[in-house]
Amino acid sequence: MIILTLILAIAGILFVIFKNGSHGTLYEVSVNGKEVCRESIYKKHRIPLECGAVIVCDGEGVYFDSSDCPDLVCVNTGRLTREGEWAACLPNEVFLKVVSK
């Protein structure tokens, strides 16, 4: 019982630490581990990738708009706005991350 409470407490602390990141200013897109582009989050942009995933930036956040992968975890991750948030499309090996400089 004690161990379980400890585990949940650690999870709670980590959650607070990660959720209070500052608003991101840039985002990076990596395909197969190599950085493909690095753009400002404030600029509206639509990035169709060769592998089939489409990444859209609407000026405030960035997200996977659509993908041809079977599980769609990337699309379901939703909109990323804070620094440190990320989304990934495993089958297409695309990694999207919000950074700030």
Next chain:
Amino acid sequence: MTRRITRTALLFSLCIILSVVESAFLTLPTLPGVKLGLSNLPVMYSLYTVNFPLALSLCLARSLFAFITRGFSACLLSLAGGCLSVLLMQLLLKTRSSIALVSVTGGISHNVGQLAAVSLLWSTPSVFSLSPVLIISGTVFGILNAVLLRVTIPYLKKIGGGK
């Protein structure tokens, strides 16, 4: 002897079917990687009633299945998560902890293993920002799985599933 073969075959197919079933459940928006952990049930069962090599081979079979259906990266994640999970569960078993603790450890270590594999594969340590969500879901579903296991072990033993 035939009983052993049948039991092994049943456990293998259960493992794979359960991993398909749990993938069929909706992926929650904004929470990638949260899964029911049902595919851990045959692994835990074989740890408790058979031996460690069988549990390990169940994990390998699960990873192979992931490779066939979902591709290379899914296979690596499954391998990393599954092997870490099975190892830690076996270690905990030796210390005679409660079944809930074993199940929770299995779930959390599975997720941690997968995150570690992703961070190594793509050299991005920032994936660990997902860990709080995964720790909580691992704990919740770990307890659920423990309950399920507790309920089903007596019936399986009656059918003759033990050694």
